[in-house]
Amino acid sequence: MASGLIGRLVGTKPSRLTTAARLIPARWTSTGAEAETKASSGGGRESKLKNFQIYRWNPDNPGKPELQNYQIDLKDCGPMVLDALIKIKNEMDPSLTFRRSCREGICGSCAMNIDGCNGLACLTKIQDGASETTITPLPHMFVIKDLVVDMTNFYNQYKSIEPWLKRKTPPSVPGKEILQSKKDRAKLDGMYECILCACCSTSCPSYWWNPESYLGPAALLHANRWISDSRDEYTKERLEAIDDEFKLYRCHTILNCARACPKGLNPGKQITHIKQLQR
Amino acid sequence: MGASKLSGMQKQVLSLYRGFLRAARSKPTEDRKRIEMIVSTEFRHNSKEVDRKNFQYIEYLLRLGTKQLDQLKSPDIVSLSSVKVVASKT
Numbered sequence: 001m002a003s004g005l006i007g008r009l010v011g012t013k014p015s016r017l018t019t020a021a022r023l024i025p026a027r028w029t030s031t032g033a034e035a036e037t038k039a040s041s042g043g044g045r046e047s048k049l050k051n052f053q054i055y056r057w058n059p060d061n062p063g064k065p066e067l068q069n070y071q072i073d074l075k076d077c078g079p080m081v082l083d084a085l086i087k088i089k090n091e092m093d094p095s096l097t098f099r100r101s102c103r104e105g106i107c108g109s110c111a112m113n114i115d116g117c118n119g120l121a122c123l124t125k126i127q128d129g130a131s132e133t134t135i136t137p138l139p140h141m142f143v144i145k146d147l148v149v150d151m152t153n154f155y156n157q158y159k160s161i162e163p164w165l166k167r168k169t170p171p172s173v174p175g176k177e178i179l180q181s182k183k184d185r186a187k188l189d190g191m192y193e194c195i196l197c198a199c200c201s202t203s204c205p206s207y208w209w210n211p212e213s214y215l216g217p218a219a220l221l222h223a224n225r226w227i228s229d230s231r232d233e234y235t236k237e238r239l240e241a242i243d244d245e246f247k248l249y250r251c252h253t254i255l256n257c258a259r260a261c262p263k264g265l266n267p268g269k270q271i272t273h274i275k276q277l278q279r
Numbered sequence: 280m281g282a283s284k285l286s287g288m289q290k291q292v293l294s295l296y297r298g299f300l301r302a303a304r305s306k307p308t309e310d311r312k313r314i315e316m317i318v319s320t321e322f323r324h325n326s327k328e329v330d331r332k333n334f335q336y337i338e339y340l341l342r343l344g345t346k347q348l349d350q351l352k353s354p355d356i357v358s359l360s361s362v363k364v365v366a367s368k369t
Contacts (some may be wrong), residue, residue, distance in 0.1 A: 065335070
């Protein structure tokens with residue numbers, strides 16, 4: 001599974017900084033822009049402009065939602081879409097609204113639709129080239145403002161599968177952990193990493209057409225995580241709870257979920273596992 | 280031939296209004312009047328200002344109202360209050 005950690009060469013960075021720092025004071029008398037262009041290594045500093053079309057809708061001034069265009073110099077901006085959004089919010093339009101938190105792909109706040117594919121803004125690199133990037137909120141979700149969507153239905157579905165350990169018998173050693181073999185723990189790999197970003201559920205056409213009745217790939221992935229947990233004793237009841245025409249069987253193995261997951265998980269595979277257990 | 284048929288959305292708005300008034304009934308008398316006043320001014324203001332065809336905004340207000348109603352229904356909540364904010368040009 002992709003771990004999302006990027007190694008950095010720490011050695012090269014400090015030396016570049018010191019040479020630049022030495023050059024700029026010498027050219028302090030000239031205009032700032034000139035100094036910048038001459039201080040950078042290599043030839044002249046051309047700006048690499050890129051257009052971003054971002055979905056805007058304001059509930060305070062409600063009209064029709066629109067795609068607003070922003071132009072950014074990629075040389076002056078970090079590599080990820082989230083860097084571009086923050087730059088736009090800081091320098092060009094402070095009213096742009098979006099969710100963000102960890103900036104490293106672990107919290108799942110910045111999930112949005114970038115160029116037609118669902119993903120995390122902090123993990124999606126800005127595509128090089130002159131083409132426009134279109135950023136819209138997660139598809140088929142109610143919009144609260146700009147790129148912020150209403151996730152309450154998604155969270156309620158997660159809550160409905162009772163994502164906690166349920167036992168009938170007390171643990172074998174009272175007050176201590178319930179032991180689990182390495183093999184049983186390995187069964188949970190591919191499910192515990194889910195960050196509930198909603199990229200998979202909002203990419204599933206079946207979820208678009210039945211958002212209230214179908215649980216969606218994320219909730220079903222977590223349902224399988226608790227069903228497969230060897231420490232949980234309510235497996236039969238959990239399976240019966242989702243053994244429903246709509247809750248589980250709206251899945252037609254479209255597998256958009258596996259494509260969309262920014263953490264590299266496969267909810268479709270877990271749903272197939274649940275279906276096999278249902279007998 | 281009688282009153283015109285109400286659309287589904289209009290029925291939702293009315294049932295939300297009814298829900299608020301019913302929730303207000305369960306609160307103490309003074310707060311009840313305040314809740315009814317706030318809710319009725321809000322609904323009347325929106326019914327005049329909001330365009331009938333602006334479905335996205337009406338649905339947004341309905342969802343917002345439903346969430347506020349769920350909060351109000353809880354027995355811990357005692358009353359509603361309202362503050363007027365002058366909207367700045369964004």
